[in-house]
Amino acid sequence: MLKEKLKDSVNRVLQKMGIEEEIEFKIEIPPEGFGDLSTNAAFLLSRIMKKNPREIAASFVAELQKEPEYDRVEIAGPGFINVDFSSSYLSDVLREMLSCPEFWREPKSVDIQFEFASANPTGPFTVGHGRQAVFGDVLCRIFSSRGYRVQREMYINDAGRQINLLGRSLWVRYNQLLGSEIDLPEDGYQGDYLIDMAREFIEKHGEKFKDTWNPQVEALFKDYALNNMLTDITGTLNDLGVRFDNIFYESSTIKDGTVENVLGKLQKSGLVYESEGARWFKVSQFCEDDDKVLVRSSGSYTYFMTDIAYHTNKFERGFVKVYDIWGADHMGHIPRMKAAMKALGFPDDFLNIIIHQYVNLKREGEVVKMSTRKGEFTTLDELVESVGVDATRYFFAMFDPDTHMLFDIDLAKKKSNENPVFYVQYAHARITSIFKTASEKGVVLDTDSMELLSTDEERNLVKLVSMFPEILDSIVLDYRTNRLTSYLEDLSRVFHAYYNKYIVVDPGNVKTSGARLALCESVKNILKGGLELLGVSAPESM
């Protein structure tokens, strides 16, 4: 809002100067003591106009000073233009934000889809899956707040050889429990969870499949294992506050003929050829990557093939854009998928792939690696149980997705204030408490005398609150949810300092108290809204 104002002003001056080029100038909060906001427009212009930046800045100052919204406009350093807003304008902005407590929410108008937490349902979710689930969910919440109608979807890889292996592994465990000496397949799933599952299987279905292996038995064990894992996974996610609008099965793309359809389309375009008994897609025609197999010499479809079909299905469902969140190990899958989308004639910006790095786990001072197949991991369930939903979610959201994060289990278990989530929640609880005191003392919020908010801290808070929509917009562009946590921590920090320095509720000074309550209300709205976007609770008291 304040940024918008200055942006408009600068644009107006640019127009007046007769600048026709697009200038991508920036508006930012300058370091302490340089004013409310600042722009670098003069630097960018100096390149075009071949003039000294300070000289250009001077003509900006002359123009901006004419506008009543600014109290002070100054040139600083090599050519920064710094402005201070008038307190009456700041009051207007604050009033506007209070009149619409969720002013940062935009009406939903564009249909998009997020696909995340898609995984082989071959084991309980690990801490690593947790990062993706929370990250994806938080992105969905943020996109929803900024004008997108978002569908959350999870894709289940139930058609491949991994799921067959899972069924076989369960069957082996079943037999082992019943006394047969059979070993797990070499690359089978070794985790104890399959032993538990086998035990339950025996209770439900008895011993009649002992030493019996045929296609019917295989299908039975496979389905049993798959459904059990799925219940387990969705239960875990549900506990974490992550819920999906739709679950999509890979196998359905084969059953309903989408795969054959899409394959036919690609073949018609001459982009498929046969070699060594397999059918290949000409990825190399679209990018610097090798051609990939669509149909194996055995006749079965590769993951690549079904994934193309799946994304064709998404396109046909009418989404303007789809976002896939993948772990870093899927990086190699990007060029071929992009190539396939191009081959099918979908718009270049239809498929958007967001890659995030892995989670390393630190336990008892040591970094541990996780492997589902070997059964060595800390499950997401265990993590949530010991750390709590709020801390788990906050922690996953607070890292740049591009960085490898280290999750220190022992630290997280401490439930101490070493976790910044408490810092933000406490600010919210404090404000709630202020309002409790205010109503006890009969002091009420008052938006008529907000010009009394004149301290640096108060101006700062108004500025920060008004920046919230822009923070969310920046996340829509670069997916860095940590911008939200950083922002909330900033806002909380400024508020805590303010709280310690000034008394909000003072029955002897009703006017100032009323104005300060108005400010607190606006901070509280943002803290509450921001925590909600993170899926973290905003406690009334702590």
Added chain:
RNA sequence: GCGCCCGUGGCUCAAUGGAUAGAGCAUUGGACUUCUAAUCCGAGGGUUGCAGGUUCGAAUCCUGCCGGGCGCGCCA
């Protein structure tokens, strides 16, 4: 070997090419007869992996090294 990601105080992380590189934790000195001390105020702690380059200006962009991660399957 090739491709992508990362490298910032002791630790975990910030910083849309901008001004004096910021927080939290840890260390340390202060502040509760006053709206919640899960807080605040102060101190110490940095050659932003290394070396060049681009420009008014570089943690950020380019090149080359060094170190870590992930790919490079008729796995998913």
